[in-house]
Amino acid sequence: MRNETYTVVDGKGRVVELVDDYLALCTDREQSPNTLRARAFDLKTWLVFLQLLDVDLLAASPEHVDQFAGWLRRPIQPGRLRSADADGPAREPSTVNRALNSVYMFYGFLARRGVGMGAQLTHRRAAGIGDYGGFLAGIGEREVTRRPTRLKQVRRRPATLTDAEVQGILDACERLRDRLLMALMFETGCRIGQALGLRHEDINTDRRTLTLRPREDNANRARGKSHDPKEIPVRQALLDLYTDYLFAEYGELDCDYVFVNLWNGTVGTPMGYWAVMSLVKRLRRRAGIDFHPHLFRHTHATALLRAGVRLEVASELLTHRSVHTTADTYGHLDTDDLADELDRVGFRGSW
Structure with missing residues (x-):
């Protein structure tokens, strides 16, 4: 199977060879199409910025990266004035940091070829308290790599749905297939x-x-981030819904996929991302609830941790590569969590 990839062209429609070489390496490393697309888009934005400054790709300096971060937050033509209270598009710090990371990785790739400013974009310092330790941590002195330009991000627990909202979305499903998909997520x-x-x-x-298996040959181009199969326990009620769906709607279709087009598109072919987003839009209108598919994942993960499921178990169930990913995304507590824990141990009851 041919891997999906992306490239970047200049204003004259010519492929930018250095960027193309880097994206080809990312493709060879089997990064997901979404990651490749984001890298390509970020580097295209970097090239647009350098063009505004009339700076060549290999002549860029760390100072230009600093300027790039500010430009991403408040885009403005070089040499132009902008009113201090003017409204305008401002990218979130997380989006800016993603773009900066793409630039860092690209110039790190060039540094291995002996060109560009890659070596100047990082510096090493002695490891301190709070730095993640690897397998040999503590055996000898450690150093960690720091990238000088990075915006501060406010850590927020991802938004979640209430039980009533989840039920409202499920009740808005007019087809068993749609209800099964929402309930599964x-x-x-x-x-x-x-x-x-x-x-x-x-x-x-x-x-x-059910086993979540990573496959790269899905006809609908669906991909999960996990690299290894993961068997997940489910409730009998979900399996009963799956059985009802097979008998009432799926019928005699000859298809390996669970979720297929039954009323729109080519009947019997696997559902794609656009079909799901079209369904989500209809459910938003019917239920009066603003949600997106990934919100189910955030809700599930938060419910696991609030129920006392150990972090490493939650990480396995969420098919995260590392428990640190789970901790960074969901491990911090909000005020309600803190109050509930104090009530659980009886600390506030004596006041």
Whole structure:
């Protein structure tokens, strides 16, 4: 199978060779199409910025990276004045940091070729308290790599749905297929790509499990981020819904995929991302709830941790590569969590 990839062209329609070489390396490393697309878009934006400054790609300096970060927050033509109270598009710090990271990685790639400013974009310092330790941590002196330009991000717990909102979305589903898809994402916390790539062979009704398998040959281009298969326990109610769906709507279709087009598009072919987003828009109108598919994952993950599920177990269920990903995304507590924990141990009851 040919891997999907991206490239970047200049204003005259010519491929930017250095960027193309880097994106080809990312493709060879089997980065997801979404990641490749984001890298390509970020580097295109970097090239636009350098063009405004009339600076060549290989002549860029760390100072230009600093200017790039500010320009991403408040785009303005070089040499132009801008009113201090003027409204305008401002990218979030997380978006700016993603673009900066793409630039850092690109110049790190060039540094291995002996060109560009890659070596100037990082500096090393002695490891301190709070730095992540690797396998040999503590055996000898450690250093960590720091990138000088990075915007401060406010850590927020991802938005979640209430039980009533989840039920409202499920009740708004007029088809069993749609209800199964929404219920699956809520109950397992799987990504939409993992759900769309699900095959009938992945569902084990005897063990009451489903297996999320990474596949790169999905006809609907669905992909999950995990690299290894993961068997996830599910409730019998979800399996009953799956059985009802097979008998009432799926019928005699000859298809390996669980979620297929039944009323729109080519009947019997796997559902794609656009079909799901069209469904989500209809459900938003019917339920009066503003949501997106990934909100089910955030809701599931938060519910696991609030129920006292150990972090490493939650990480496995969410198919994260590392428990640190789970901790960074969901591990911090909000005020309600802190109050609930104090009530649980009886600390506030004596006041």
